[in-house]
Amino acid sequence: MSHWTKLFFSTKGRISRKQWWIGYVILFAVGLAYTALEMLINGEFDPHDKSTARLATWRYLAYSLLVLWPWLALYARRLHDLGRTGWWGALLLIPSYFYIFFELAGITDTSHQTGLLSVVLMLLIYLPVPVEGLWLGGVKGERGANQYGPDPLPAAFYQRPEQSWLHALFGWKGRLSRSWFRIGIGATLALQAALFVTAISAVTISLYLLDISFTALSEDEKNFAKLMNSPFQTFLWIYLAVSGFLLLYNLLALLSKRLHDRHRSALWLLLLPLVATEALVGFSLGPAGGIMGRLFPATLTFFLLLILWLLVETLFRRGTRGENKYGPDPLAPLTPAADETI
Numbered sequence: 001m002s003h004w005t006k007l008f009f010s011t012k013g014r015i016s017r018k019q020w021w022i023g024y025v026i027l028f029a030v031g032l033a034y035t036a037l038e039m040l041i042n043g044e045f046d047p048h049d050k051s052t053a054r055l056a057t058w059r060y061l062a063y064s065l066l067v068l069w070p071w072l073a074l075y076a077r078r079l080h081d082l083g084r085t086g087w088w089g090a091l092l093l094i095p096s097y098f099y100i101f102f103e104l105a106g107i108t109d110t111s112h113q114t115g116l117l118s119v120v121l122m123l124l125i126y127l128p129v130p131v132e133g134l135w136l137g138g139v140k141g142e143r144g145a146n147q148y149g150p151d152p153l154p155a156a157f158y159q160r161p162e163q164s165w166l167h168a169l170f171g172w173k174g175r176l177s178r179s180w181f182r183i184g185i186g187a188t189l190a191l192q193a194a195l196f197v198t199a200i201s202a203v204t205i206s207l208y209l210l211d212i213s214f215t216a217l218s219e220d221e222k223n224f225a226k227l228m229n230s231p232f233q234t235f236l237w238i239y240l241a242v243s244g245f246l247l248l249y250n251l252l253a254l255l256s257k258r259l260h261d262r263h264r265s266a267l268w269l270l271l272l273p274l275v276a277t278e279a280l281v282g283f284s285l286g287p288a289g290g291i292m293g294r295l296f297p298a299t300l301t302f303f304l305l306l307i308l309w310l311l312v313e314t315l316f317r318r319g320t321r322g323e324n325k326y327g328p329d330p331l332a333p334l335t336p337a338a339d340e341t342i
Contacts, residue, residue: 007077008070013149014081014141015074018183021137023074025186027067028193034063068093080148081141092132133194137187138169168257169250172266176257177330181314184254188247195243199236203227206236255310260326261319272310275303 007015007023015023038056071093076086144151168176168184176184212223256266282296322329 007074009073011073011076011086013077014146014152015077016081016141016152017078017137017139018180019152020074020078021183021187023070024133024137025189027070027074030067032193075136078136080146081152082136082139083142083146083148133187168254170253172253172256173260174257174327175261175319175324175330176254177261177319178258178315178317180330181254181258184250188250188254192247195240195247199240203236255314257326258314258319260324261330262313262317263320263324263326264313268310271306272303275299275306279303 006013007019008027038059041056041059072086072089075089075092079086079088141151141153167174168180169187206227210223210226212227216223252266252269255269259266259268278292279296279299282292282294282299285293285296287293287296319329319331322332
């Protein structure tokens with residue numbers, strides 16, 4: 001069985017956090033591709049068009065059943081690495097299918113007084129998604145062999161503190177290699193996509209409860225104000241603000257440790273908001289707005305060059321060889337601990 005086949009179709013054995021994020025990002029990308037295809041098929045979706053909505057739900061059910069086993073395999077083997085039964089994966093994934101069946105049965109139809117059920121189901125299904133991703137992709141697996149199989153990581157791995165996913169995603173000290181940085185960025189983008197899907201789902205359900213179509217929302221400002229002033233929407237904004245802060249913190253932590261690996265201070269990151277602010281001010285003032293307005297083209301060019309430099313520096317360039325003032329080389333060969341063998 002090939003590595004990729006085993007990753008997505010075998011429920012036996014264990015996988016590391018890095019393997020989990022690789023599989024997570026791939027399956028989430030497949031989901032985004034399906035969503036884009038649905039948007040092309042449906043065009044502008046009208047929640048009052050029950051036949052179109054029902055057909056879209058059947059298509060989503062077929063897609064969900066196709067990707068169910070790969071998700072279960074990924075969840076099961078990662079849970080095994082944490083010393084837990086893979087059946088917990090079913091408990092985490094299966095509830096999302098309940099909403100589909102309720103939708104097909106008409107239980108969530110807003111013509112009934114069951115609109116609150118839609119909200120409750122959506123919250124139970126989508127709110128835990130980022131938490132599950134961070135838990136399964138951030139918590140260290142059991143060290144050494146357990147009842148589900150051998151440790152997917154070599155013993156030398158545990159001598160590298162920066163290889164802890166919780167530290168990689170949220171810590172500020174130490175260094176991070178290119179490969180771990182790329183996986184961390186992929187995980188961050190996947191979680192941001194999950195939050196975007198959550199927001200879209202919440203908006204769609206809110207429109208159902210308020211009896212507003214997407215067309216009416218775009219044509220009448222009063223409908224948009226009604227949506228934004230609803231209590232549920234207020235809760236959603238609070239949720240997105242908190243989650244967005246955590247994801248921004250994650251991104252800055254990854255960038256700082258990657259710069260450390262290049263023997264550079266994380267203070268370089270302060271240039272981004274400073275130059276961006278100056279560019280925005282210069283753009284708003286225009287050529288007649290004094291020296292800042294006239295310097296806008298130069299400021300914008302410098303900002304783009306800064307972004308390009310940061311991308312090359314963090315994604316492609318190897319860190320300094322050997323130990324530097326920020327910590328040991330994450331790629332240096334290490335000797336296993338005296339009581340362990342690889």
